[in-house]
Amino acid sequence: MTSHFTMMVVFSLLVSLVFTFIAKTEAKERARYFLYLFGSFILISIAVGWLMYPFPF
Amino acid sequence: METDAVQQEVDAPCVELSASQTALACAAAALVPGLGHAVMKKWDRAVVFFVSIILMFFIGVGLQGRVFGPDFTDLFSSLKFIADAGAGLLYWMARLRGLGVGEPTAYTYDFGNVFIYVAGLLNMLVVVDAFDIARGRKS
Numbered sequence: 001m002t003s004h005f006t007m008m009v010v011f012s013l014l015v016s017l018v019f020t021f022i023a024k025t026e027a028k029e030r031a032r033y034f035l036y037l038f039g040s041f042i043l044i045s046i047a048v049g050w051l052m053y054p055f056p057f
Numbered sequence: 058m059e060t061d062a063v064q065q066e067v068d069a070p071c072v073e074l075s076a077s078q079t080a081l082a083c084a085a086a087a088l089v090p091g092l093g094h095a096v097m098k099k100w101d102r103a104v105v106f107f108v109s110i111i112l113m114f115f116i117g118v119g120l121q122g123r124v125f126g127p128d129f130t131d132l133f134s135s136l137k138f139i140a141d142a143g144a145g146l147l148y149w150m151a152r153l154r155g156l157g158v159g160e161p162t163a164y165t166y167d168f169g170n171v172f173i174y175v176a177g178l179l180n181m182l183v184v185v186d187a188f189d190i191a192r193g194r195k196s
Contacts, residue, residue, distance in 0.1 A: 001120070018182070021101070
C-alpha cells in the first residue's frame with residue numbers, strides 16, 4: 001500500500017467508522033452519518049490537495 | 058426482527074453504573090480497544106472499536122511508522138509518546154516485541170506514524186465514550 005490515495009481512503013474509512021459509532025446509536029442514523037463523514041474526508045482532502053498544488057514545497 | 062433489536066437498543070434507558078464498575082470499564086477500555094464497551098455489553102461498538110483501532114495501529118506499523126517511546130525532552134516528543142501510548146496494551150506489546158522501530162527513509166514513514174498516533178487518540182475517545190455510558194450520560 002504505497003498510494004497516497006489508498007492510504008487516505010483507508011484512514012478515512014476507519015476514522016469515520018469509529019466516530020460514527022461514538023456519535024450515533026440508531027442504524028439508519030449511523031449509515032447516514034458514516035457516509036457524510038467518509039465523503040467529507042475524501043472530498044475535503046482532494047480539495048485541499050488541489051489548493052496546495054501550486055505551493056513551491 | 059432486526060429493526061426491533063435496533064429499536065430496543067435505541068430505546069434502552071441510560072443506566073448509571075457504580076463508581077467501581079465505571080473505573081473497571083474505563084480501565085478495560087484504556088487497555089484494550091473496545092473491551093470497556095464489551096464489559097458493558099455494548100457489543101456492536103466493542104467489535105467496531107476493537108477491529109478499527111487494532112487494524113489502524115498495525116497498518117501504521119506495516120507502513121514502517123515508528124512507535125515512539127517515553128521521551129519527555131521536548132513537547133513534540135512527549136505528545137508523540139502520549140498519542141501512541143493511548144492504544145494501551147497494543148502499544149506496550151509492540152514496544153516489547155520490537156515492532157514499530159520505524160524507517161525514516163521509507164516513503165510511507167509519515168503515513169505510518171499518523172496511523173499509529175490516530176489509533177492511540179481514537180482509543181482515548183473510546184475511553185471517554187465508555188465513561189459517558191457508564192455514568193448514564195448516553196445509552
